[in-house]
Amino acid sequence: MLKIASWNINSVRLRLPIVERFLAENDIDILCLQEIKCQEQQFPARRFAEIGYPHIAVHGQKGYHGVATVSRVLINDFSRHDWQDNGEARHVGVEIPGIGQGMILENVYVPAGGDIPDREQNVKFGQKLDFLERMTRWADKVDRPTMIVGDFNIAPLECDVWNHKQLLKVVSHTPVEVEHLGQAQEAGRWVDVTRADIPQGLLYSWWSYRARDWDAADKGRRLDHIWATPDISNAAHGSRILRAARGWEKPSDHAPVFASFDL
């Protein structure tokens, strides 16, 4: 069995204590982190090795963004795509050679896209859509067993947001973004593993820091996802979002999402 997790950590160096807590309490084999906010040489690789995660692939940059995959089982650095074509570190792919006939695990941090959902008025929104279009063209050629996880910065379903109608013009839930993400999903033939497990009911992975009381207000969105090609998703079970981690000391604004695979 393989237990995979994804977590937008909002500075891995600041939040090492809660990362260690999450790994220790949840028996995670591979953790995909987004928003590590450091360069590769600043990544706390020694500490991860000490706690049993010696296999690491980092795509970092100074100050912003950045992704890393840390693992108990052997992984091979496989790819780094720049689907925004602007040098930002938002993807790292690894091969898991021993499992699932050489499965690929893609760790993706889709751009947030700014505040105005219009590419004429907001360059960042256009870059977000461009990122998804390039990802779709790449996905169309994927011909291996693949898992793709990360902070996709889009809540695709009505039950992935606290108020569907109120968020239709809010970046992360606009129809054009949902459509773009759906095309990428279709091109890669990926199954939403979390929603396959939990098809009904409101489900969130992110709550803004700006809310006075995130837990009571509960104005969340499901921005973090675990998808897999059918050959792998058939072996998935127990996908959950660890809401409690949003309430830990010095939390990230995202909660981790995970799933188990009998591979």
Added chain:
DNA sequence: ATGGTAGGTCTCCTA
């Protein structure tokens, strides 16, 4: 309608 918080960095950008 508005502003609210957080992190990294070097003065404000990104989320």
